[in-house]
Amino acid sequence: MPVSQRPDHRLVRTDDSWLTLPNPANVPVEICAGPEVPIESAAIDELLTVLETADTLRALARATPGLEVEPRIDRVVCTPDFHKGAGIPIGTVLRTVGALIPQAVGNDINCGMWVEATDLTVDRLRPHLDTLERRLRHLFFEGGRRIGLTATQREGLLRDGLPGLLAGGVPTDADGAWRQVRPDDTTDLDGRLHATGFPVGSASGFRDWITSGGGTSYDSIIGSIGGGNHFAELQYVSAIHDGAAAHAWGLAPGRVVLMVHSGSLSLGHQANATGQDQARAGWPHGVPMPNNRILPMLLDEAGAPRRERYLTAFANAANFAIGNRFFLAMMLRAGLADVVGEIGSRLVYDAPHNLLWPDDDGTVVHRKGATPAGGITDHAHRGPELWGEPVIVPGSMGAPSYLLRGLGDTRALGSACHGAGRRVPRGAAARGSDAELDDFLREFRVVTPLDHRDPAIAGRRDIVDAWRRDLKQEAPWAYKDVGPVVDSLRRADVARPVAELQPILTVKG
């Protein structure tokens, strides 16, 4: 069993909601998790490795004269879905002073959750699910996928997000499916990355993204979901825990909700690679590269041009992700409209969970697999945030998702979890039982690019086996129970549950 149910002996429980991790670097590290949430030992190992970056920052500072502030890792918070990732655990919030760490955002820059509340009821939709399934397979995988962008649309999107894209005209494909775009769809959404707030580096720059190597260039198309745990899903409101907030967000029992989990596809990876290349190129002579291979960048004057290169690529990838999530939600909406007629819908929130949040006080909050959970006073000028920042916690495939309202808890660095958290590593999950997967697929609608019931496909054992391996990695049993995870947030006063959402149909990339 890869997950220990016993508390890791290196962790010290402070109360019912929090653990601390004493460490040689003396960085304050706290983990928000109730006693019933399993904590992966490998994730603690990884976190201790990350803390060696505190030494890296000291070595960089010694080699860089004239710094105004002492660069350091100020504080680390882990969310209840915390688990081992690539270099830095997923579910890590890391606040720095005088430095930024590209890897603490992760590869999939501005991966996030889109939630939209419709005025359609699940009862009205149920009789049409077979038709809808066929329609969505067409929209996502046969027709609408890979909607080409003109050079103007592409540059507009990368520079300025959704408004930039639409300024270049609405993208169309042979289906003409994107008739669904309406200007008022974006009313509650900035649709672009906020100015980064760094002295240099802006959200409106544009990197030359021309990709080489013959692979698909995702900067010139829109409408792909991506792989792994990414999805586009139809759900319905199955329970309300906070009537006033739910009402304000347009959620009522039985209402259909659109949820999208997607990121910046290959763009984020390229931007992160740019960050690491720039950090390496600007590395001071005489400072050894760290063993943990985490390369921070100091926020000094001399590093400005290199930082700007990273932040421009970062902003382009982030803007792409927002525009792509908008399109994926629109494709769901278009499918619904095709089977039940026009429906009304309203954005609840677009919540990023892999991003940088610089502050005026010189600190930079890095979230990797953690979502902001600001309180009412933080953003009271915006509609949904009058009730606290919406926190979207997707369940694993087939499991319910939660909507919560953030309380702006400072101990948690205003952060909540972005899912239930993986329990079984990908490799082990892929080796799981076929029968269990088949049982699951019989009772749950999953739309994938491959229709395994198609007789032409069903005979191809190699193809179907590969498809099964991918799906098993995202099966419910590969993830922690979302209930105790969400309950940890509630008990810690990080966020309060507003509504529960039950899946109806999931589209997987």
Added chain:
DNA sequence: ATGTCC
């Protein structure tokens, strides 16, 4: 997380 095609 990323990619891919039957």
